[in-house]
Amino acid sequence: MTGDDLTGTVIDALVAFWAATALLVCVAYAFWVFLATAGRSAGRALGPFRAGRADSRVLTIGTEPAHPSYWPAQSWIDTGGAVGRSYRALWTLWRSHWMATVAGRLFLGRRPGTNRRGANAFTRLVMRLVAPGTAVGATAAALLATALHTLVLVVFCALVALVWASWWLTVAVVRGAERVWLLLRGVRTVCPHPRCHRPFPLAAHPCPQCRAVHTALRPGRHGVFRHACRCGARLPSSLLSGRGRTPAECPSCARPLPPSVGTTRVVHVPLIGGSSSGKTMLVAAVVAGLRSWSERGNLTMEFASDADQQDGEALDRQLDRNDWANKTQGDQRAWMILVGRGRRRRLLYLYDPMGESLEQADRVREQQYLAHADGVLFVVDVLADRTVRRALHGADDTLADGARPAAQGPVDTYQGLTGELAALTGGRGDLPVAVVVTKRDVLDRIEALPAPGARVDEWLGAIGLGGLVRGFTHDFKATGFWAVSASAATGTGALDSERRRAAEPVLWLLARSGLRVAALVESRGPVPRQGRRTDTRKQGVRQG
Ligand SMILES: [Zn+2]
Ligand SMILES: [Zn+2]
CATH class of the missing domain: 3.40.50.300 (P-loop containing nucleotide triphosphate hydrolases)
Known part of the structure; x- marks a missing residue:
């Protein structure tokens, strides 16, 4: 056996050992850790940071005194949060834990868990020998887990998009049906009060609980059939759910209108x-x-x-x-x-x-x-x-x-x-x-x-x-x-x-x-x- 053959055999053996180590690390442990971490981070991002506390991600109430509905915007904010947070968690786990801590310490002949130096030259040699395989295995696990997680996220986003589209479609259909119905009946609302007499497409509706005036009480980004007032009261926002029976007032002069004015x-x-x-x-x-x-x-x-x-x-x-x-x-x-x-x-x-x-x-x-x-x-x-x-x-x-x-x-x-x-x-x-x-x-x-x-x-x-x-x-x-x-x-x-x-x-x-x-x-x-x-x-x- 020549020297070259010997070198070749040793290299083959080392490569085989590193491959076996990498496979073991990847399949038996790291892949599942990466996958679990990605799933857990995404799940945490979808839930509240701290239950009962103000959350900066939640959309605030604008000029209309009603809580924005979940589907038009908040669903995408939460989806984006879940995507970003899970990828960040995968990156941090690979770089800080597997590369810097585990592989880095093994290369130095130190125990990954405790950072204590190997007891003797042999253990230190073994540690150094498993280090490359571990690094490769962890990297492969990270890539595989990221690929699978991406697939799951794509399906998740598609489902969110489907619900989002159905939601807006419902808004458009209900609003369109109301518009056509009012047009067919020739309903053209004009304020009955002196010095106003202004026409308006939609009456304003004061909340029966807190008197906050809702000027966009119709199917839209605050809800299809009901809007949640900032005080928590639920107001019907469609003619189908009973908006026609809700007390109304003129949006220009704020004087009361008869309930039948909108229908x-x-x-x-x-x-x-x-x-x-x-x-x-x-x-x-x-x-x-x-x-x-x-x-x-x-x-x-x-x-x-x-x-x-x-x-x-x-x-x-x-x-x-x-x-x-x-x-x-x-x-x-x-x-x-x-x-x-x-x-x-x-x-x-x-x-x-x-x-x-x-x-x-x-x-x-x-x-x-x-x-x-x-x-x-x-x-x-x-x-x-x-x-x-x-x-x-x-x-x-x-x-x-x-x-x-x-x-x-x-x-x-x-x-x-x-x-x-x-x-x-x-x-x-x-x-x-x-x-x-x-x-x-x-x-x-x-x-x-x-x-x-x-x-x-x-x-x-x-x-x-x-x-x-x-x-x-x-x-x-x-x-x-x-x-x-x-x-x-x-x-x-x-x-x-x-x-x-x-x-x-x-x-x-x-x-x-x-x-x-x-x-x-x-x-x-x-x-x-x-x-x-x-x-x-x-x-x-x-x-x-
Ligand atoms: Zn209210
Ligand atoms: Zn008026």
């Missing part, structure tokens, strides 16, 4: 007329009329909120006491009444703005309601018109004065309105107008005036207001004319026929919004017929 199509009807032209009485008569139709089973009618219910009862009590309906004080919010027929419902916003505001163009512009109007209820107090009044003398004049005519004539009010209407609606001219002549009970008793007949528009022409009629016909897409005695329709001893007639202008406007009530108006003929003079003469002293 029912609103029909916006401003009530235009000079101060003291009988608007409040007309509203009372309209409410009484709707109630009468509803009692006959022709439609359903209810106040949209408790506040409306109380206001309605207060107005009824006032009328029962034979009291003049108070002149609208301050800014009046809209009357909100739910009217339904068949499966359709409409939320009627009936505005009774201050009479004075229409006499000042700036105030009209301030009152945004005209921009969203679906129709106009124009109240005509003919006794306030100069031409009409010039024809009245003696007892007729006294009667007219007793009816407290409006401060401004209908022609002036109309001129103020049309200018503003064109500015606010971009001259779209597609609005219907229901013209209502009020105080008919007084008109019937004035001898100098012809009695308002079946054709109220012709009657207006006959008493010298033909220009006004032509204005309405020209500026509006559709016009309807009525003469109403609000006093005969309200209070004690109200006539049922008068009540129903008082609601007709509003029903006519509602019918144009798609509510099937046109038959109720038409059942009385295309143009409302008036009662005989004697009907209304019996009605007390109140004027509408």
Whole structure:
């Protein structure tokens, strides 16, 4: 055997020994240690650092006072934490423990566990001989464990991505379905409160526990069906889970909204007329009329909120006491009444703005309601018109004065309105107008005036207001004319026929919004017929 052969044999033997050592270290021990370490670190990263303590990884509550949902963002923060922490643990275990401590000490002839020098030259030699195999075995184990761990992480991330995608898909489907449903129903929400009247896509919802205002209570990153308020209360965030029944407020002016505002199509009807032209009485008569139709089973009618219910009862009590309906004080919010027929419902916003505001163009512009109007209820107090009044003398004049005519004539009010209407609606001219002549009970008793007949528009022409009629016909897409005695329709001893007639202008406007009530108006003929003079003469002293 030559020297070279001997060297070759020794090297072969050494390589075989190191390979055996490496295999033993890797398969029997190090691989499992690496794998366990990676798994444990990932698991720890997914759990809380210290139970019950604040955790910097948890997403904080932003402007919306709700806890962010887990799936949209926190799941990825946690997944990233698990990935990073497990790879760092693998690297640290290989470098600090296996290389620096175990292999390093063995190369120096020291015990890996205690760092004590080998007892004699032989043990030190054995230690030095196993060192390379150990280093190779540990490195192989680290690589194998990393590969397997990576595979597990890939599957894990794919599952997280799947849940994340399904979550967002659910959000998109629920939100889209709600959007389509609202679009089909023509729901377009506008604030009913004076000096606001702003449209908004989504109402704000105060938390019933802590009053924190949620402005994004819809399916989104705070949850699909429910949002968890920062106080812990759970709020329904979808129409499916009951958001429509949660108390709501206007996101612009923070005043309360009726619960049905987000689910029912609103029909916006401003009530235009000079101060003291009988608007409040007309509203009372309209409410009484709707109630009468509803009692006959022709439609359903209810106040949209408790506040409306109380206001309605207060107005009824006032009328029962034979009291003049108070002149609208301050800014009046809209009357909100739910009217339904068949499966359709409409939320009627009936505005009774201050009479004075229409006499000042700036105030009209301030009152945004005209921009969203679906129709106009124009109240005509003919006794306030100069031409009409010039024809009245003696007892007729006294009667007219007793009816407290409006401060401004209908022609002036109309001129103020049309200018503003064109500015606010971009001259779209597609609005219907229901013209209502009020105080008919007084008109019937004035001898100098012809009695308002079946054709109220012709009657207006006959008493010298033909220009006004032509204005309405020209500026509006559709016009309807009525003469109403609000006093005969309200209070004690109200006539049922008068009540129903008082609601007709509003029903006519509602019918144009798609509510099937046109038959109720038409059942009385295309143009409302008036009662005989004697009907209304019996009605007390109140004027509408
Ligand atoms: Zn709360
Ligand atoms: Zn508002």
